[in-house]
Amino acid sequence: MAGDVRFAPGSLTRRAALGALGVGSLALAGRSVQAQAAKPSELKVGIATYLSGPASVFGVPGRQAAEMLFDEINAEGGIAGVKVRPIFVDEGPGVDHFVGEYRRLVQSENVNIIFSAISSADCLACTPLADELKRPTLLWDCGTQRIFEDARYQYAVRTQGNATPEVLAALLYVLRAKPDFRSIAVVNQDYAWGRDSWAIWKTAMDTLKPGVRVAAEFFPRFGATDFSTEVTRLLALRPDVILTTSWGGDLDAFIRQSAERRLFERSTFVMPLAESSLERVGKTLPAGVIVGGRGDHWFGHPSPKDPALLARFTENYRKRFSTWPIYPTHHMAQAVFAMKAGYEKAIKAKGGGWPTDAELAAAFQGLEFPSLTGTIKIREDGQGLEDQLIGTTVHTDKYPFPVLTDMVVFKAADITTPVGQKSLDWLKTLSPDMPGKMPAPVPYRG
Template identity: 80%
Template sequence: MTIETEVDRHAWQSTDGLTRRAALGALGAGALVLAGRTAQAQAAKPQEIRVGIATYLSGPASVFGVPGRQTAEMLFDEINAAGGIGGVKVRPIFVDEGPGVDHFVGEYRRLVQSENVNLIFSAISSADCIACAPLADELKRPTLLWDCGTQRIFEDGKYDYAFRTQGNATPEVLAPLLYLLKVKPDFRSIAVINQDYAWGRDSWELFKTALDVLKPGVRVVAEMFPRFGATDFTTEVTRLLATRPDVILSTSWGGDLDALIRQAADRKLFDRSLFVLPLAESSLERVGKTLPAGHIIGARGDHWFLHPSPQDPARLTTFVENYRRRFNVYPIYSCYHMAQAVACMKAGYEKALAAKGGAWPTDAELANAFRGLEFPSPTSTIKIRPDGQGLENQLIGRSIHTDKYAFPVLTDMVVFPAEMITTPVGQKSGDWLKGLKPDILGKVPQAVAYRG
């Protein structure tokens, strides 16, 4: 869901290493291979586990990146206070995604080649994830894709060292569509107002593809893509007031979404149309009760401090209270995504260590441990499929105002099982969505009301 430039994924797959090896004689090449295998077979226990973490520390996406960094710092402190992983302390090394993809690629290489990190968490930007997945294989460094949304990574490529610890764009837009079709099945028109970059356009394409299958004939009265970072939505709100769509979709996020909510509320647009805001969980505390009740809100996963059915209520409560105590706000979805990456790292090391009777795993052995791994999130369990894609439930609800909180919370919450809404292994999301059947609506779980 993040700032993306259009990247040719294959351009990142450097052939320099192959060219150099081709120039070597058979004996020299054999020696290099043997040396590499020997190093892998004799992995020494490190003095510390160094983890390179790419996140936005500057720019508009820092509203997600800084909470992600804070979560990593908090959880690494907790791991170290408990003795580390396999008796080894962990240390984060943060890099800023803000300067762009070229900068990030250089930072990724520096983390591996100069900082000698054992593991990398990357990234918020989908463009950065597209760039680093082949780099992970080239440099043979286990990499956890901790927040990026593009579905293309594991649908378009296969990787041995890259794994995603959360869902992708397809379940993140399909779940709110299914919810909409359940709560307002009679709507006849829709408009979209998304940020003008890959996430905004791709998420609308996925949503529209599924909508055309499950409710054909809905009239699209406006498709608007204001520039990323826009602060004035006067033109867009005026057009929406004039066209009067039954439903307004926006997968926007951050400061853009905050501004849109405030300006739409000022002109009573929320009174005329039902808004579907799949990423608005992260805006609720910032916009407060400016966002009216009754609109559809997504949590980009099942990330909600008032989750109606957490797998382990004590685990969720501890996470939320520890974060609030340290940072004085509620955790948002980037915090939960970082927590999932940290839990995956810990579980992967423990699995690899157990497989070797306590001996320290090589990079390849650690990477192998992530495939098929199950690990806890603050609210549920995440599983990494054989293709490297994580399976993550999705929570959707409707905004409600209460006396207890100074911002909207959610009611009529539905937790969609990951398997129900995630493109199967080996299929492309566009093709899979075109094959959806109306009976999927009968599989939507029961909604749960806010309990106070």
């Protein structure tokens, strides 16, 4: 890797000095923080993703999508004639390591732009760094709504939605599909996302449908493999609705153990992240379960803006990786498309000249770019407006896993916290007729 790093002028002496110190062949010298305006020979993109640990169920598909899309961009000649090269870093070791990696990407690898990250903690830690080191950063997958509600950033924007619309969409769907439910139980992973998503759901539910009884709140350990206690309690409590925002191995295990003990027959399940588990759990997951995928992400989207684009992406991804694309691949595609659109906008604004870091960062504010299924707009606060798709599972002969029917695509602007407001305050002001105003469900078409 060290061999093909391009050194900025004037940094060779540093490298020589470092070599003399014995840090040796791997030492990578970097340019200082200054905005380059000359067209680079290649465009380096630092990509933070999980390559190890439980979240690699999202991280590895994300990386695969990036590899595929970068190859496609390069096959078309790159962005404004500049080839792109991804440099992946692993989020697995935790925040303090990632903060060091972020600095390495900027100061040593000298990347032009960074896609960061899956973990909300990593995003919270690196957005202030983006401003400090003045390097454009796209938050590609992390969910926490805190980032742009608590502060404003110049160099970081988010190319996707956040936890609030993702959870609110599922709630609205349930309120319409099962308006008379009286009790609910929650089984969420015991970490920030599990807690945050339940707080969002509970706040919105208490506003839109006051009086629903919370039968039980379970927060099993993150990475739990045994849910027999929870399933036994849920069988006894018989709540009308069971919500779980779990994902990955936790969700797969919970689905399998619930199916085995026929819990699905007693309660309506709501799983806002289960789109990413469909292929793994297969038809163990019965029909009639309400499923989402953190955005309007699904290969069978009922009304994609550019059906050919979605079909081509799905087909190419399946051919290359022998698996169906899931939502992190869509999120990665959005970051890649946003990067391309951002560069093109900045280059156009400069009359064909190559933009500086600051000019590129400015171009992302207010940018509109295509996603695989629609269009995403980055608001003035840096938050992306992303539609949300929620559906109900159905079994068909065509696929070995459940697919979605009765799909509702929620418009991002209706369900995203307005600029300058905090999610939990805004959710308390929702009007009870909101579920009635949602778009009509679209059935599955084979």
